[in-house]
Amino acid sequence: MKVRVKFFAILRERVGTGEVTKEIGEGSTVRELWEAVKSDYPRLGQVEMRLLYAVNRDYVNGDYVLKDQDEVVFIPPVSGG
Amino acid sequence: MFRVTQKAIDLGELVRFVTDPEAGAIVTFIGTTRNNNEGRRVIGLDYEAYPEMAEKELARLGEEAKKRWTIQRMAIVHRIGPVPIAEPSVIIAVSAAHRHDAFEAGRFAIEEIKKSVPIWKKEIFEGGEVWIGTQSGQPLNIDREVRQR
Secondary structure (H helix, E strand, O other), X not given: OEEEEEOOHHHHHHXXXXXXXXXXXXXXXXXXXXHHHHHHOHHHHHOOOOOEEXXXXXXXXXXXXXXXXXXXXXXXXXXXX | OEEEEOOOOOHHHHHHHHXXXXXXXXXXXXXXXXXXXXXXXXXXXXXXXXXXXXXXXXXXXXXXHHHHOOOOEEEEEEEOEEEEOOOEEEEEEEEEOOHHHHHHHHHHHHHHHHHHOOEEEXXXXXXXXXXXXXXXXXXXXXXXXXXXX
């Protein structure tokens, strides 16, 4: 199955694009997706920070099980205001 | 009214939006871009958002404020893209029957924005640029930023 992964801010700069489509196995969790994306883009592995996960525009835990066509965003520490 | 915008924020529009005949107070908070941070001379700030989720989270914290305090209406607009020094990056307006609730709800809103709304600030300073909150080895930088304001 496929999921859409969007990148923002420092992660977008490290990846070099704002969005990719990623093929993953059934039952994959959002944390497993992050590990897979990190091996695609080794520069992400240099990022030391607390990441939050969002699926379909809601925060989720790392053990959230993904579904086909989900929109996933890895959220670096926010700094609005 | 909960939104992100590329344009300059119109304070009057927010005040008109929250104006309510049952309100005895309107409190506004304007976050502005400061020309210095941690000893650096800041030239400008560049904000980026995950816009659909940012607007959803702003609305969610507005709902949360309504549960905690007796308020009439709330409006939050956050600017994204480049924001020149001394201009508003975020404006919050809240109306309530009584001032205490309006102040408290407004304070809550700005603190929550800094914790949970997917918006990021890149600081452009003399000699470099940095995404605030993501410096390697300084994961608590956001908290420090909140305390400084």
